[in-house]
Amino acid sequence: xxxxxxxxxxxxxxxxxxxxxxxxxxxxxxxxxxxxxxxxxxxxxxxxxxxxxxxxxxxxxxxxxxxxxxxxxxxxxxxxxxxxxxxxxxxxxxxxxxxxxxxxxxxxxxxxxxxxxxxxxxxxxxxxxxxxxxxxxxxxxxxxxxxxxxxxxxxxxxxxxxxxxxxxxxxxxxxxxxxxxxxxxxxxxxxxxxxxxxxxxxxxxxxxxxxxxxxxxxxxxxxxxxxxxxxxxxxxxxxxxxxxxxxxxxxxxxxxxxxxxxxxxxxxxxxx
Amino acid sequence: xxxxxxxxxxxxxxxxxxxxxxxxxxxxxxxxxxxxxxxxxxxxxxxxxxxxxxxxxxxxxxxxxxxxxxxxxxxxxxxxxxxxxxxxxxxxxxxxxxxxxxxxxxxxxxxxxxxxxxxxxxxxxxxxxxxxxxxxxxxxxxxxxxxxxxxxxxxxxxxxxxxxxxxxxxxxxxxxxxxxxxxxxxxxxxxxxxxxxxxxxxxxxxxxxxxxxxxxxxxxxxxxxxxxxxxxxxxxxxxxxxxxxxxxxxxxxxxxxxxxxxxxxxxxxxxxxxxxxxxxxxxxxxxxxxxxxxxxxxxxxxxxxxxxxxxxxxxxxxxxxxxxxxxxxxxxxxxxxxxxxxxxxxxxxxxxxxxxxxxxxxxxxxxxxxxxxxxxxxxxxxxxxxxxxxxxxxxxxxxxxxxxxxxxxxxxxxxxxxxxxxxxxxxxxxxxxxxxxxxxxxxxxxxxxxxxxxxxxxxxxxxxxxxxxxxxxxxxxxxxxxxxxxxxxxxxxxxxxxxxxxxxxxxxxxxxxxxxxxxxxxxxxxxxxxxxxxxxxxxxxxxxxxxxxxxxxxxxxxxxxxxxxxxxxxxxxxxxxxxxxxxxxxxxxxxxxxxxxxxxxxxxxxxxxxxxxxxxxxxxxxxxxxxxxxxxxxxxxxxxxxxxxxxxxxxxxxxxxxxxxxxxx
Numbered sequence: 001x002x003x004x005x006x007x008x009x010x011x012x013x014x015x016x017x018x019x020x021x022x023x024x025x026x027x028x029x030x031x032x033x034x035x036x037x038x039x040x041x042x043x044x045x046x047x048x049x050x051x052x053x054x055x056x057x058x059x060x061x062x063x064x065x066x067x068x069x070x071x072x073x074x075x076x077x078x079x080x081x082x083x084x085x086x087x088x089x090x091x092x093x094x095x096x097x098x099x100x101x102x103x104x105x106x107x108x109x110x111x112x113x114x115x116x117x118x119x120x121x122x123x124x125x126x127x128x129x130x131x132x133x134x135x136x137x138x139x140x141x142x143x144x145x146x147x148x149x150x151x152x153x154x155x156x157x158x159x160x161x162x163x164x165x166x167x168x169x170x171x172x173x174x175x176x177x178x179x180x181x182x183x184x185x186x187x188x189x190x191x192x193x194x195x196x197x198x199x200x201x202x203x204x205x206x207x208x209x210x211x212x213x214x215x216x217x218x219x220x221x222x223x224x225x226x227x228x229x230x231x232x233x234x235x236x237x238x239x240x241x242x243x244x245x246x247x248x249x250x251x252x253x254x255x256x257x258x259x260x261x262x263x264x265x266x267x268x269x270x271x272x
Numbered sequence: 273x274x275x276x277x278x279x280x281x282x283x284x285x286x287x288x289x290x291x292x293x294x295x296x297x298x299x300x301x302x303x304x305x306x307x308x309x310x311x312x313x314x315x316x317x318x319x320x321x322x323x324x325x326x327x328x329x330x331x332x333x334x335x336x337x338x339x340x341x342x343x344x345x346x347x348x349x350x351x352x353x354x355x356x357x358x359x360x361x362x363x364x365x366x367x368x369x370x371x372x373x374x375x376x377x378x379x380x381x382x383x384x385x386x387x388x389x390x391x392x393x394x395x396x397x398x399x400x401x402x403x404x405x406x407x408x409x410x411x412x413x414x415x416x417x418x419x420x421x422x423x424x425x426x427x428x429x430x431x432x433x434x435x436x437x438x439x440x441x442x443x444x445x446x447x448x449x450x451x452x453x454x455x456x457x458x459x460x461x462x463x464x465x466x467x468x469x470x471x472x473x474x475x476x477x478x479x480x481x482x483x484x485x486x487x488x489x490x491x492x493x494x495x496x497x498x499x500x501x502x503x504x505x506x507x508x509x510x511x512x513x514x515x516x517x518x519x520x521x522x523x524x525x526x527x528x529x530x531x532x533x534x535x536x537x538x539x540x541x542x543x544x545x546x547x548x549x550x551x552x553x554x555x556x557x558x559x560x561x562x563x564x565x566x567x568x569x570x571x572x573x574x575x576x577x578x579x580x581x582x583x584x585x586x587x588x589x590x591x592x593x594x595x596x597x598x599x600x601x602x603x604x605x606x607x608x609x610x611x612x613x614x615x616x617x618x619x620x621x622x623x624x625x626x627x628x629x630x631x632x633x634x635x636x637x638x639x640x641x642x643x644x645x646x647x648x649x650x651x652x653x654x655x656x657x658x659x660x661x662x663x664x665x666x667x668x669x670x671x672x673x674x675x676x677x678x679x680x681x682x683x684x685x686x687x688x689x690x691x692x693x694x695x696x697x698x699x700x701x702x703x704x705x706x707x708x709x710x711x712x713x714x715x716x717x718x719x720x721x722x723x724x725x726x727x728x729x730x731x732x733x734x735x736x737x738x739x740x741x742x743x744x745x746x747x748x749x750x751x752x753x754x755x756x757x758x759x760x761x762x763x764x765x766x767x768x769x770x771x772x773x774x775x776x777x778x779x780x781x782x783x784x785x786x787x788x789x790x791x792x793x794x795x796x797x798x799x800x801x802x803x804x805x806x807x808x809x810x811x812x813x814x815x816x817x818x819x820x821x822x823x824x825x826x827x828x829x830x831x832x833x834x835x836x837x838x839x840x841x842x843x844x845x846x847x848x849x850x851x852x853x854x855x856x857x858x859x860x861x862x863x864x865x866x867x868x869x870x871x872x873x874x875x876x877x878x879x880x881x882x883x884x885x886x887x888x889x890x891x892x893x894x895x896x897x898x899x900x901x902x903x904x905x906x907x908x909x910x911x912x913x914x915x916x917x918x919x920x921x922x923x924x925x926x927x928x929x930x931x932x933x934x935x936x937x
Contacts, residue, residue: 096838125774126773129516158516161516187487188489271479
């Protein structure tokens with residue numbers, strides 16, 4: 001059952017990506033494929049030519065640029081104390097106004113997967129600093145049925161340079177959830193950057209299977225110090241703290257689990 | 273690397289800090305010239321030499337790949353006749369030149385003759401003048417030269433300008449040159465990156481501040497708090513924090529990736545020019561960079577500026593001047609001793625420099641000066657007017673020009689655009705609602721200030737009184753025409769199209785950019801005793817040719833979103849914009865309002881931009897005009913060239929959006 005669900009989601013994503021790739025082909029108005037074949041007959045075809053790479057979707061006429069780009073970000077790719085770990089990242093593809101986003105969040109603690117989510121979103125720039133994001137979220141559950149949610153959220157940069165990702169989720173069974181995330185970057189130097197982060201989850205109902213409780217269910221706090229070898233490659237160390245509240249805390253206690261945990265982390269922040 | 277210099281008056285100035293990658297000053301050997309396409313090697317210039325000069329009126333130019341090595345890593349450039357920069361083309365006024373340009377690349381190419389007045393089908397802009405030159409093809413350009421002076425050429429295709437496809441043009445006058453000199457040199461400045469320009473563009477799109485290595489740190493904040501206290505610091509930072517902008521964002525692409533070249537030579541390779549004692553040397557400075565604005569000086573020598581953008585001007589003697597991308601300045605220097613002088617061209621953000629030597633003896637060189645302090649933007653650069661500076665006083669690292677700018681023309685305080693404009697603006701003509709051609713989507717955006725619709729309707733509309741040209745999308749024609757040569761009197765109007773996701777700021781009270789040498793230069797007079805050129809100093813050498821008053825004024829806003837790295841005019845990107853329509857023969861004023869925090873050099877093809885510097889009798893003619901951040905500037909255009917012309921910001925990575933077609937019908 002679980003595997004079947006996973007497969008469906010993967011297929012969905014594959015389909016969306018394929019569509020996006022088609023769109024990219026459509027956008028390259030000048031059809032440079034035929035030119036590429038000739039590359040080898042020129043001296044620049046061999047050797048150190050990395051500065052000559054020509055993005056397939058960028059036309060030769062600079063003024064026609066409506067560039068479609070892809071960005072892959074690993075915000076957190078880390079190992080945590082107590083046999084834990086986390087992957088948090090996203091991929092977007094598209095233009096200035098319209099983008100397709102995939103977000104993933106995977107967390108493991110004491111050898112068990114605690115969270116495994118994949119969001120597939122259509123993102124539209126609606127104001128200078130904000131994107132409206134609509135789509136679906138799939139939770140891969142290990143101890144109960146996987147579930148799907150509809151997503152509506154805002155992603156962007158708030159005043160005082162807080163990077164904010166907020167979303168409202170509505171589940172198939174009418175369940176509701178709200179997530180607020182904010183991150184800040186404090187530069188000690190151009191390369192040593194401290195990044196505090198907060199994530200809060202609220203739910204409209206109790207869900208003992210998922211371990212979530214009505215109202216404020218849990219908060220995660222992170223503090224990561226990274227060193228940017230380049231802006232795109234930055235290993236970090238940090239500390240991660242999470243705490244469950246209200247009914248969620250009760251469910252955890254019933255299961256004999258801790259309601260809060262603090263762990264050291266080591267990981268990599270990267271994008272390309 | 274971070275050092276601060278404490279000055280008597282208190283403010284601290286940060287010296288340029290280049291932490292991870294000190295900008296590469298290059299390989300002393302210069303560009304390697306091995307492995308050139310067959311047939312070109314015979315004419316290969318020596319490594320380390322300036323590009324060869326080609327004379328006459330028939331030219332064969334071959335565009336091909338060229339292995340180069342500026343930084344210790346081998347890369348491939350796009351070159352003309354096997355050199356970067358391409359050969360110097362030396363022409364003669366009055367002659368007709370024929371240029372056979374052959375494309376040996378795997379992609380389309382083109383050459384645009386920057387600043388040359390010619391028929392639009394010879395202008396070399398793919399999509400507007402012609403279809404570009406396909407791989408393996410030869411295109412023949414032919415046009416008559418009706419001007420003289422210093423110009424340049426470059427690709428108008430893709431990002432090839434960044435890859436090396438540029439060179440200089442010198443047109444000797446048909447009659448006696450009004451400028452006396454014993455010898456002349458072209459000094460072509462450019463920026464080189466080992467990265468692909470597409471990678472640079474993609475990085476900027478993904479992270480707008482990628483190349484900014486001067487971002488504010490906790491240490492900066494701490495120093496500010498110590499100097500001013502928490503409350504004052506909070507107030508000073510508030511605007512920037514609310515606007516989500518960095519006051520240290522001066523250049524989009526910096527010495528973090530660039531190596532700056534003078535005539536194709538790195539600073540270490542030290543391009544060298546010779547003179548004999550007592551000679552008048554004419555230096556023809558050309559900024560052929562993709563993204564870098566330079567401040568030029570020659571320590572120990574006064575420079576007499578005799579021409580800009582190829583046009584002779586009344587000589588002005590200065591110690592320093594700023595050259596925007598694509599501008600040219602000719603200066604005369606008269607070194608009186610047997611010694612060496614450094615030609616020093618530091619970038620506007622002080623992240624690096626190009627350098628060469630002027631010497632009476634080969635091998636001799638002078639000290640290379642340290643770069644000046646790196647500028648920080650102020651409220652004024654955000655178009656927030658003078659009022660803001662009270663709250664900014666004493667800010668660490670700020671540019672104090674506001675207090676001591678000697679050259680400032682106070683007449684600007686009288687400009688109607690400053691204050692009362694909001695009340696008596698004769699702005700929106702209701703007749704436009706009847707016009708079929710107006711894009712009504714603009715009216716649906718809900719952001720129009722409807723108070724504008726009330727007072728003083730004076731019959732100005734989106735077609736600016738020329739209904740036969742149709743309505744233009746996202747342009748504004750204003751009613752209150754100032755006299756020719758004296759600039760605009762018009763209120764500042766932000767069109768509804770400026771209120772979209774692609775525009776992150778609007779200058780509410782733009783300053784005049786005329787008497788402003790620009791960020792980072794404003795206090796060089798008081799601080800270093802340097803006389804710095806500003807546009808207000810420039811008067812044409814010969815009287816204005818077209819002495820008519822303008823009949824229309826087009827107000828165009830330069831807009832963008834730094835976070836998304838989007839650029840546009842009036843909030844509309846090139847792809848979405850309709851052409852600007854001009855009537856053949858008309859005299860029009862264009863007022864550019866910079867609603868961004870970047871310095872934009874704006875280039876109009878095919879026609880002169882006659883900069884209104886305050887003297888109607890001697891209006892200087894330029895092809896590229898710098899528009900300072902949060903400022904406005906006006907110039908006159910005589911639409912004397914039929915056809916489709918490009919009109920754009922000459923910063924290469926701004927071009928995809930900040931670009932319009934101008935159509936003269």
